[in-house]
Amino acid sequence: MADPVLEVRGLTRRFGAFTAVSDLSFEIQSGEIFGFLGPNGAGKSTTIRMLCGILAPSAGEARALGRDLFTEADHLRAQMGYMSQKSSLLTDLTVAENLNFFGGLYGLEGAGLRSEVEFRLREMQVWEHRDLLVSALSTGERQRVALASATLHRPRILFLDEPTSGVDPLRRRLFWEAMDELVTEGMSILVTTHNLGEADQCDRLAFILGGKLMAYGRPRSLKEALGRQVIELRTERFRELQAAARRHPEVLAAELLGRSVRLSLPGSLEPKPLLNQLQLEGFVFEALPAEQPSLEDLFVDLVQRSRVA
Template identity: 50%
Template structure:
């Protein structure tokens, strides 16, 4: 066995993060860890890697006692959620640093570096400083650094969070190749379609292993979906799926053309030196729609959103948001929108109430309105019993809902959500989308980026941007119908990947 765990526990003061865990992973196995936020996945991986000691129990890794893993440390690869990159080194220099650290031979180094740069799409950016990469591109660079040597045991903590479907597919091809070569892999993931590719899956909740088996065993040979299984096990109601709205269900006053659109762009362009990040983008988003903005990492999504939010000035083209010009009226735009970034924009050392009070001050809410909206946010986020807790102590799902509450504290007509559910467990994601639906039904326009294709299915309309250009716009059904083959609708992920590959082929001609 590569990993043997017997009654393992880890406590932090009065908090038990891992509680009596018993588990084994065979050599050459691809084992997935899934579970709720704060379930103990990261703590388990840290103990397996030797960077954290257990409080109780027994652990053996590659035949070595968990009391001291020094003898096998060089045979363990570990990629944490916040993998250590050096922002002042280039992409190539970061990879070279980790190759030196792991003692990778020069002949093997060249081939592995080229392969990793190709899979990640970072080859054109190998000279760029890591600190100047987008969040998703930094994540992919972290993957490259973790995989530059071929360890016997590879531990990955949500390695594809914030990574687009094309890169996720390519990353899993590499994992499959590593498994074929005999590498044991333990991967924690928030993507249940990834968990379904594992040999076995363990479900953690409140520090305990509550289910373990092959995907087929856990789902009863697909009698239930892995999503519904996980949601049901961690306390949700899998029988209450989200209802996808049809366009004719959006309040007609919002799409009838009587009111101006929430967002309108005409040939919007942004260049940085000789690099064109956004290239002549034109689109219209009616009020009250949930509009999904998709694209690979580095495609231009974040740059577009920054222009829409009045943070970046376009190089050319025109645009209006909430009726205001993005070039001449950026401050008015900022007052009339809500924005939630990938990092949730919370102050971790402030309490829930203090974070809300801070944003209420930023939005200059009157005292009476401030009290009313504070109570609304706390109730909406389910934080009534945690209003005095520091934001940094909250699980991902709670921080996510608190960040949304702070972003819409001033009741803006438009809210921009930049990958708001990245790394959050399936139940929290479902609850978050219920909030998005309630906002849209109240007439709020929601402009959201996501790498979860099941979330993209929940949008009224979608746009796909690639290499700065808009290459597809339509409802999820329209986009799938356009690529239907032999009477069968493809998945949205297949549509996404197909459009990207098609554009690449055109670019190579």
């Protein structure tokens, strides 16, 4: 793989006594979709805002495309695109007017601007809406217009902050197809999400929680490194069994899945005594072999470990 397009070392941001982002280090390789996953308040937006030059870091370093992100920001601006969590589109202008406006900020003009606007709007499948006011668009359409406007200047690195929040699964897929298209053009993307299905589609992921990096790697290897087992118990009385299982301290999580209870247990635990105990408590169930943990399991596990710590 080529050199990283973005290298972050020890990035930290404090607000008074509160540390929102704590000593984050990660790299984004050329041509990858890098997922930033974490619950609300984890520090995702704060990190992106520092990397886009909107917010000064309290500590840490970052290099992008071989330059220092914080001291040579002016040279990098034209190479970076940013779509903020709250859309920056002007809702009382039309789609085309918005793109012309943002294109102008990037220094595009005349025929070059016109052709770039048409190319992006067609690519994002919103060309037919070009004369509509942004306020008349659906959330999914608005987000694709915002993506078009963030990429008009053909940046090398694109930061997308929860670009698909509030979008239905079909439109979400459309958005991810558009992202794949941009990667094909040579962009590298950092995208934040708290949607685990989306996280699974990323080339690599960083999980953050309370401003700290909890796990980092390919979705597959993160799941394998989880070090825990998942057992599915099929039963008639799934709600009662869930409640009973949760009373056992060795049970990390007990979630309902259809008419089954998915038990997450430490990888080292011999599950027999626990299952026997649940049977003694009067439950009749069928225990199905452990399967590969999902990212959701990982997420629940990390959140729980952080509560214990």
